[in-house]
Amino acid sequence: SQTIHQWPATLVQPVGSPLSLECTVEGTSNPNLYWYRQAAGRGLQLLFYSVGIGQISSEVPQNLSASRPQDRQFILSSKKLLLSDSGFYLCAWSVLPGPQQFFGPGTRLTVL
Amino acid sequence: ELKVEQNPLFLSMQEGKNYTIYCNYSTTSDRLYWYRQDPGKSLESLFVLLSNGAVKQEGRLMASLDTKARLSTLHITAAVHDLSATYFCAVDIPFGGATNKLIFGTGTLLAVQP
Structure with a gap:
């Protein structure tokens, strides 16, 4: 069966510090991968998606970036965090032909 | 701009009661998902x-x-406290042939009172 992992689970970082969040999927090959952010009390916003190694598409302009160095690994990064980057970050995967996306446990980021 | 709207945003209901959450969306789509978040x-x-x-x-x-009305409903029958959570609908927008994009609704916070 497929599983998705995210770490760290919780992170508190000062403004201006770098960020690296990791997501890995097990039990499947060639997944589509997604990064979402959920601000407090809000819905989910798609940040990035990837259909393969090295292929990243960005949905919203921001100071975050994403990379996919391996088939089942998706990384979310920032060189300098802003207060507005605080939120709950969720990684998700899907595999064609199924349209459904499955979500990881999430990382709660607080920028102080 | 694509919009996915849920109502109500907050729902307080008593155990044993019935209620419906509505999800309206503004674009053509044949696929919709409901999620629960504790x-x-x-x-x-x-x-x-x-x-x-x-x-x-x-x-x-x-x-x-109902894709013609661009409406999905989530009906709760005889609510119990364990159903208390936030419920999201998400509309599936295929693009690029190789992936799809989910546009999430605003969420409905459901609180079931004993």
Whole structure:
């Protein structure tokens, strides 16, 4: 069966510090991968998606970036965090032909 | 701009009562999903609706999809406290042939009172 992992689970970082969040999927090959952010009390916003190694598409302009160095690994990064980057970050995967996306446990980021 | 709107945003209901959450969306789509989120947790998939007229039921929850009206409903029957959570609908927008994009609704916070 497929599983998705995210770490760290919780992170508190000062403004201006770098960020690296990791997501890995097990039990499947060639997944589509997604990064979402959920601000407090809000819905989910798609940040990035990837259909393969090295292929990243960005949905919203921001100071975050994403990379996919391996088939089942998706990384979310920032060189300098802003207060507005605080939120709950969720990684998700899907595999064609199924349209459904499955979500990881999430990382709660607080920028102080 | 694509919009997915849920109402109500907050729902307080008594155990044993019935109620419906509505999800309206502004673009053509044949696929819609319902998720549940407990406080501080990730999203749990509840229903996958893949065609007009689709109806799915699980326990006290039933979801339906009317693609012509661009409307999905999540009906709660005889609510129990364990159903307290935030419920999201998400509209599936295929693009690029190789992936799809989910546009989430605003969420409905459901609080079931004893």
